[in-house]
Structures are given as structure tokens and as C-alpha cells.
Amino acid sequence: MRAVTFQAPGEVLVEEVPEPELVDARDAIVQIEATGVCGSDLHIYHGRVQIERGFTIGHEYVGTVIAAGEDVRDVQIGDRVLGCFQTACGSCFFCRRGWFHKCDFSRTFGHGAALGSLPGTQAERALVPNADLVLRKVPNGMSEDIALFAGDVMGTGYHAVEQSGLAPGDVAAVLGLGPVGLCAVQAARAVGAAHVIAVDSVPERLAMAESFGAEPVHLSEGDPRAAAREATDGRGVDVCIDAVGDPRALELALRLTRKCGTVQAIGVYAERCEVHMGLLWIKALNLHSGHANVIGHVDSVLEMMSAGLLDPSSLVTHHMSLDEAPEAYALYDRREALKIVLKP
Amino acid sequence: MRAVTFQAPGEVLVEEVPEPELVDARDAIVQIEATGVCGSDLHIYHGRVQIERGFTIGHEYVGTVIAAGEDVRDVQIGDRVLGCFQTACGSCFFCRRGWFHKCDFSRTFGHGAALGSLPGTQAERALVPNADLVLRKVPNGMSEDIALFAGDVMGTGYHAVEQSGLAPGDVAAVLGLGPVGLCAVQAARAVGAAHVIAVDSVPERLAMAESFGAEPVHLSEGDPRAAAREATDGRGVDVCIDAVGDPRALELALRLTRKCGTVQAIGVYAERCEVHMGLLWIKALNLHSGHANVIGHVDSVLEMMSAGLLDPSSLVTHHMSLDEAPEAYALYDRREALKIVLKP
């Protein structure tokens, strides 16, 4: 079958790869009908996340179950499904506590040997281990463009909000309006944030955040700290979501947040950096980090999408065919797209 | 000054009563500009809740601060304010834990000696003890009809949802679509309920619930249990709010709710009654009861109202003058009104 494979930094290829086969009684095979290109894919494309040459990439997907092991119970052959970007075992210390994202035996689609050697979903078909945990049926009437977000980007935006402890009536700030930040804006509003201050320096992204109900504030031309004070009688925001993953964003987040508030660092951090611990201490802040527990949240996200409370479809800027993957990656790399959906 | 006083079951009077005076350094006096007639007032009107003849009734109010003790800090003379229906001391065992509704020294407006001998707000002016806890400024641009709800009915609807533990994406049922039930419908949607099943037998109330985003189900002509199953793959609703306060409603709530779910009995219960404890046990349910912690929630409710996430103004069916209070009570008693606002 055809699949998008990593070749070298800056180079992906659509080539023939072996068909997936059921290995375990809980596996399923999904015929891919739509698969997204994500910011994480770009890390691979840039060579910052290193994977094997020729490994199939991609981890956002919607499709139809075409084969299932005998222990698969909740999805059946013929079901239209969406899936999470990683798997979980369902019974380790972390899974037993519902922390599926930190499962000791998790495997991530399309991330090479380092994350479990699970071929990606930018392909005609994909093997899905532990299908009952990883897959969900696409609710009736939900478009592929929406469903595709449940198992990754919207799951991540929702996770950021949920972990932050945002309460109804709170004021939130979201720093960084890439797809995750924009989804966090939507999620914050959907769970009752009275006010969301959305910070970025790209006008189109600010405009989209505004269309989702946020107050857009340009990072340098506006004044995020003044906006936070104004929305909160001078206290600072209740929660701040750092969807950037940069020490300057983190510093701003610590500044914007009120005493006893939470900074949710959903953006990727990989190294040591300077953090204003004095601010954390004097303001009694909570700083939470890590990637999203998508499996833990996918049911809620799907229900909210199905009810129209979350609708990320306007983030999809491009539909392309799987064969156009090289162009898609180049275009995404030039930051000309928010979300590209590939169709095999 | 003029005030509405209880005389006898079925009889209220607008008469002259003494002016309120500041007693404590934390007191304020509010010039009433709008005051509601509430279901609790009807309990007094019916003689079920017994108070002294001639006692001023009413506990929903919006107005302007015209006097304040020296320790009042957060509101000032001239501020337009709304208030909560009860006071709290702010320092007892219960207040220290944020359970202001069960404050050991709480007083309720307009409920006679049994609840603290605090004259009601259906009057030209009212004394408000512990003003910093009980009053809030009316946000700019908010109408009286909306603000009036923050300190009682919407605070109660919100409390029901908050205490139920409803999570985003959940399916809720609300039994009983009086003002509290209708506010609970709004609150449930505003905090991310994917689906709200609203049950009553009055077509107008069902229609209003539908306009708030609920699925209306007629108690007898429809099939609430089927609706709950259908919305949840047969599991039952995640939370059920009993806004009736009747054993039959409670039984239905226990039936509708899924395993490990919560029944929030916000409707008033005063006596022993038969409860299907077998259902509670086999489904591992949580049953929560009690009146609302309005002081604890008023900030969140106001923020959400101010942001347009909650808007109870359509519940106001009648505006009348304070002098028309006898007609207002008679009309409310005939169930011809959802919410009557009186203006002195």
C-alpha cells in the first residue's frame, strides 16, 4: 500500500510499504479516509525528533475498520472510526489511574522505534493496537474534518483547559494560537470561561481566536498584561495556557496569572531554561506540564463536538491527496497552513 | 417606608414599616430598585413556612447603596449592587470552608424570626449585614432583570450543576422546569453539558427549556427514561437534577442516572419519604441535597451572566410596581408567572 515515509530532514516520500497485519487479539486495521499533518510531524520533518529512514509517519486519522482481532469488542468491521495519536495498555500503574498518556507501554503512531515502532497513519491503512481504548466510532453526521481533531489537536486543547482547573466564570489567557492554542480557546469557552485573552503575533490567528469568542491581543503591539489586569479587576487571569513552549512565553504566563492560579504549559519543553521561581513562590502558583491525555478525554471531546460546543473545522485550511504529502509538508513548513487534511 | 408584609396565609399587604438603620460596622443599606417574587415567597404566602404577621418579605434585590458602615470595603455609597438571599458571618467553621449557605450565623432576608429576623427586600430600602460578602456591584451594562437572578434563582441553578460534578461533554437531565430548573438547564449547557434532557408537563416551560438548548421531554406524554437511554448509549444520564422536591421525582432521577452518577436534589424536601436505596446501592449513586451556596457562587454566576453565557432575562414574565404586590402574589400563586419583578 502507499504511505508517507520519512526520508531525511526536509524530505518525505509517498512510497509502497507492507500491508499492516493483525498481531494481537485486540488489534484492528483501519482503512484511512483522512489523515492530518500536525506540528509534531514537523518536528520529525525538521529532524529534531529523529526516526528511522523509511518509517511511515502521521498520527491523526479517520477511517473504517476493515479487520479486528477476536477480543475487540466496541468497534466492528465496517464502523467509521477516529483514533487517538497514541495507544495505551489499559492495565499498568498509570492506565489504572486514568493517566493513559503516560502508560508504561504506550506506542505513538508514526514516531519510529523510540516511541514503539508503530507505523503512522498517513497511509492507506493502519494497524491500531488495543482498538477498544484507542478508537471511537465517528458520531452520526460528524464530518471527517471535525472528527480528525478529537484524537489529537482538540484533545490537546481540551486537556490543557481541563488540567488547568479552569472553573466556570473564570478568565483565561492562551499564549500561542497555533492549532492547539486555538482549540484551547474553544475548549475554555465551551466549559464556561467568561473571558479568554488570546495572545499571538499573527493577525489571522488572532482573528480566528476572536471568532471563537476570545479577546485577541497582539503580543507586541498590544499589551497582554494590561488586558489581563483589565479583565480581572487587576488580579490577573485565573489560568494561563502556554501553548508555545518557550521560556519567554512561560515568563509571560507567570506574570499574567493571579495568585493561586495555574499555568498550564502544554507547549513542548525539552531542556533546562530559566524560570522565575520567585514569581511561582510569591504568587503560590501551580505549574502543570506534559502532553495531552487524549485517550482519557476523547469521549468528552467527541460529545462536545457532536453537540456543536467544539467545532475546529475552520482550522482546516487545506485538503490534499495523500500523494501530495511532500507538497503538504513543504507548505506546512512555510507556515502557510493551520491544518492540512490528506486523503488517500 | 413602604414594604410588602405577610399578614396571613394568602394575604400580603403593602404598608408603612420603620426605616432600616445601620447596626454593625459591616452593614449597608440598599435603596431597592427591583425585587423579585420567588417560589420561596410562595411557601410563606401559603403558610407552609410560618413567619410573624407584619414581617417584611422578599429576598431577591437590585439597588443602590445609600449607607455603609465603616468596615464595609468592597461596595460604596452610590454603587449599584445586587445581593444574595442570605447572609453569612465569614468566619465560622462552615464559612471557613466556603460553605456559606450553612453558616452557623446566617440570616435569610424576609423569613421571620426563624431565619434571623432580617426584614425582606420587597421594600423601598433594606438593611444588608456583612455587605462585603453579601453584595456585589452590578457589572456595567447588566440589566436589573438579569442581575436580580445572581443572588438567588440562577445561583441555585448553577449550584445544582456545580455540586452535581457535571463534567464537560456529560449528559444531564433536569426534572422540573420552574425558574430553578430552567436556570439549571442554562447552567448545565454553559459549563459544557453536551445534552440536557428537560422534563416537565407544562408546554411553555418545555418550550423555554428547548430555547435554552435542552431536549424537552413531557413527563407523561413523553418517555424520559427512553430519552435518557437514547442520549447515552443506554447507560443513563451522568447527572440528574431534581428541581421538584417530590419522592416521585427522586425515584425518576434514580432511574434515569447511570452507574456511579449523581442525583442532585435541589428541590425542597422537608420530611421522610420512600427512597429506592436498592437503586442507590446497586448503581453506586451519589445523592446530594440542600439549598444553594449562593454566596459561594455569586462571583462565577455574575461573570458568566456578564459574558452572556447565562441569561435568565426571558424568565421574567411580569414587571409590576411594589404597590401591586398583592396582585403579584395572587397571580404567581395561580402559576401564571415564572418570575415577577416588583419596582418600588
Place this chain on the structure above:
Amino acid sequence: MRAVTFQAPGEVLVEEVPEPELVDARDAIVQIEATGVCGSDLHIYHGRVQIERGFTIGHEYVGTVIAAGEDVRDVQIGDRVLGCFQTACGSCFFCRRGWFHKCDFSRTFGHGAALGSLPGTQAERALVPNADLVLRKVPNGMSEDIALFAGDVMGTGYHAVEQSGLAPGDVAAVLGLGPVGLCAVQAARAVGAAHVIAVDSVPERLAMAESFGAEPVHLSEGDPRAAAREATDGRGVDVCIDAVGDPRALELALRLTRKCGTVQAIGVYAERCEVHMGLLWIKALNLHSGHANVIGHVDSVLEMMSAGLLDPSSLVTHHMSLDEAPEAYALYDRREALKIVLKP
């Protein structure tokens, strides 16, 4: 192999039954070394819980793994293990939320066709489905008499405390000092209850509760309500655990508990009964019910047992051989034992 089977109300038999066999890749077979007789077994013995004639009973067990399917990962042949009294699938709606006790596909050992046709553990060997979730290794140095409690009685006592929301420094009351109530006393103290009022009418049980750090109060000769008031400046206890399962116990629990407190009804209720909903409402109480989430708590319980914070071994009043099961049941039925351990 030999096993204890139900024959008729009041009659159990030790007879030859078929050997268990691995069916699923996640199954294990355990050579039973100790198995308890439990209050739930007595319900079967009395015919109140109806099961098939000849069905093997029992659900408390410690033993050694002698066979394991290929997908079993966390326990291996030769491991000494203890197990939970019920199984769970690990991936249904309820398991994904950690509510393993209400798993849609749960099976309970030794409870006949109604609860999943899973033969009991009062036998020489037992089949254990989904072994990674259900079994745990016996920590080094832990006696059988202690380990046996982790997967049932202590798990239940701990669950009652955990679900009640008891906070460190709280005052708790435990009504009913059977094995579950006594374990709840221990668990309450181990998590920081400052004071536990233990109520029963059997002097030996009161004495044992006292040895676990509780204040014993005789139900009729003492005054539980006075004791609750005295321990709490008159407020009432923070949480009350009803380990009886009787309307009178529930009424007492509602009386003993302070405003905004929790009544945890861990005792079995099967039917409708009169409940003082007026008390629930006026005191704003939380009433939680249902059997224990033993799988969800077994890790914590084991760690606390291993650290000596929980030690139920003094509850074991009798050790007998499996062949003596008929005498054991008769003796237990006469309430002459707290916990009987049978050894095949």
C-alpha cells in the same frame, strides 16, 4: 479438584469439580493457598442471593500462579498473588474512568450465572480472568491472613473512607462493626481521622474497634448522638459510614452527620425504604452508596498494609481446612467468627 459448592440454603458441600482451564490470553490460574469466608458468602448460604446448585463459591483468595495466558504481563508463573473479588474489562466506559466496580463486563467470583458464571475460590485452584487487573503480587513478608483482605474486606473498608471524602483531622463515625466496619475504622485512622466513633452492640467488636484507635459507643447502652456532638463542638461528625445496610442505621447516620457532611452507605441495600430526605436537604448532606471499587484501591491498600498502616490480621478468628467448609459456614452463620480462613 475439590471445591466448596452451594447445594441449598444452609447447605454447602466439598466435592470434586472440573479443573479450571485458560480460556483467554489474559487469564491466569491460581493455586489457592488461603481463601476466606465472607458476609457475602452468607447471603448465598441463606438463599437470599440465589445461585445455581453445585456452583463453586468463595471470592477471597491468596495463592500462587500456576498458569498464565500469553498476554498476562504483570504476574508470572510462580508468583504469590492475592486477588480482587471481581474482575473488570479495563476498557469500557466505566473502566476508562476508573470505576472498575461498575465495569459493564465485570464478573464476580463464586456468585453464579447472575454475576458472570465465574467459579469461586473456595477450591484448590481458580481461573482468574484479566489477571493483570485483578491480581497483585503479595508483598514480601506479608502474611496470608493480611493479604487475603486486600481484595475484598479491607478494600471495602478503605473504599468507604475514600469515597466519603474524609479529610485529615476529621471526625468520623462508623456504624456496624462487622469485618467491613472494623476495616473502615482502621482505614479512617490510617488516613488521618482525628477521632472515630465506632457504634455496635457486640462488646467484642466494640473492644476490637477500640484497639484500632476508635472510641467505642454501644448502640443502645451508649449515646451515639451525644458522642458525636461531644467530639465536634456540637456540630456532628464530618463523615458517617453506614456499614450496616438498614434504614435505622441510615437514619442514625443522617442524624450524626454535620451540615455539608457525607453519609457513606457501604452496607447493602436492596429495596425501597424510608429515608429522612428532610434531614438530607436541611443539612445539605451527601449520601453515597454502592459496593467497593476494590480494583481501583488495591494498590493503595496493599502499600498501606505492607507499611503496617493497616493490619486486619486480628480479625481472623478461625483457620480451618477447606474440607471443613460446612462447619465453617455453620459457625459463621452462628456469628461465632469474624473471619474464617480456609486452606485447601
Place this chain on the structure above:
Amino acid sequence: MRAVTFQAPGEVLVEEVPEPELVDARDAIVQIEATGVCGSDLHIYHGRVQIERGFTIGHEYVGTVIAAGEDVRDVQIGDRVLGCFQTACGSCFFCRRGWFHKCDFSRTFGHGAALGSLPGTQAERALVPNADLVLRKVPNGMSEDIALFAGDVMGTGYHAVEQSGLAPGDVAAVLGLGPVGLCAVQAARAVGAAHVIAVDSVPERLAMAESFGAEPVHLSEGDPRAAAREATDGRGVDVCIDAVGDPRALELALRLTRKCGTVQAIGVYAERCEVHMGLLWIKALNLHSGHANVIGHVDSVLEMMSAGLLDPSSLVTHHMSLDEAPEAYALYDRREALKIVLKP
């Protein structure tokens, strides 16, 4: 009256100061019977926390109420009381949420104009604002040496544990065994930690931690990371309390803690420093900081002390008279004491 005043770095004096007087109706005056010297006092003594020359210092105290404003309700003249190290207003945004430590109008005893100009308690008498929130009666039979800890050091150790989310059966690590760290060890055990790894480099402190039920591990001669792995099947500790306030302690804390665990930085941080955000992200950690909510926890702490679950009396290494304060500070500065109690 006599009081200990700050004069210059390294110099305190016992001198005559004016008597305290009631100012507000909620004030009380306490005749001090015992007052502690605390690590925070040392920051003043060292000149790192700058206060006015001649300002009375000290903030740990036990005594007897000798005067009370008319609005003081819960303590009366003649009551033996202990108090919290800071005051709170009870009605601001933060107090309403129970975050008394971050009250917008809080004042700290003995910290000069920067923290509210509230004279300290190392004096014969002290003014206590908002006495109902700040003071508690000393439970019958509790020694001064124990009671003194409730409003500061034990309150802080308890806060660290409570905020960390430590669950019963968890494994905790405590870094830094000064008085706060040692109290955290006690608190962790008292709420059900199965295992506490206590890290320091002072043998006496390690020995004391061991006497409180911890496993002592020497920072450099031992191997904290190996100890954490060994106690947790290699996962890392569930929560780690950094009671040091140093980037190296924080780095160790991030290393010791398992995925999805919590690092509670109770030690003081005042500046920017390097933090391994990569570890926070990849392990999905929670980092909480800030000083303790002593008012919020004092009820629980007192109940646990009264029940014998917490007993910090062995931390008191010296009893001296108030007049010996200069020697006491010098001795404490030389790290020859854990806790010095002064008696006027």
C-alpha cells in the same frame, strides 16, 4: 512592655515598646506565654528581609486573651489560644475561596511595613486582628510546645503535604529536614503515606526523620534516586516536597518524582533560576509553590495534634526566656537549635 526588636543585621534587642491597643471591633490582645524563633525570623536577622529598625519581631505564639473587641465571637477573655502567623480579611476574592494565605489584606506578624506593620509576638503582649479567623483555643491538655507549631511550622509541613495531593498508600520524598521538612515527614505519615524518603546531610535531622517513620537518606553519602526507585518498583515517588528552596533541590525533586507526580516547592524561592522544564514536560509533572495556607489548615492540624497523630514537640531543642532573645538568635544562627521557645 518588653519586646524583641530588630536593630540591625545580626542584632536584636529586648526593649520597652508601647502596649498594644484594640483598634477594630474584631481585634483581640493576647498575653504571650510562649513564642518561637523561626527560620523566617532568621531572614530578618540576616537582613535579607528588610524591616524597620526597632520593629517588634516574631510570629509564633501561644497565650491568653486579655482583651477582645465587641465583634470577636469565637474566643473570649481568659481563653488560652494559639494563633496563625498571618491575618486575613475573610471576605476578599482570595479569602472567599479559602486561600487565606494570599488574602489581599493579609498582615504578617513581625515583618515590618512591607507586610502590614503588625508588631511581632516576641513580646509580652500582642494585638491580633480578625481574631476569630486567626486564633484558636488550645485544646485541653495540649502543651505550649505543641500548640506553638499549629499556626506556623506544622501548618506549613501539613500544607506541603495537602497541596501535593499525596494519597494514602503513596510514597513521598521530603528534601531538607529543617523544622518544616520534619513536620512534612510527620504529616505525610499521618495522612497515610506508606513510605517517606527523607533527605538531608545532617545526621541528627536524618535520625529525627527516622524516628518519625521516614527512611533517612543522606544527600551525598546515600543515593536518593536509588532509594526512590527501590521504594516504587522503579517508577519514582508519587510526590516530592522540596523544603529547601534551592535550584539543586528542585532538580533533584524533578528527578525523583514519577510521571504525573507532584513536586511541592514549599522552600522559599525569590528569584529566577534554571529549571529542567524538559523533565516537567516529558514526565507531565505538577509543580506547586508558595507559602502555607495556615489559616486554612489550622483546624485540621490542631485536631491531628490533639489526637496525637502529629507531635512536633521533639523539635523543640531549647527553652529560653524572652530576655535571652539575643542569645537565642545567635544560637539559632549557628544552627545549634531546631526550635527555640521563648517565654516572656
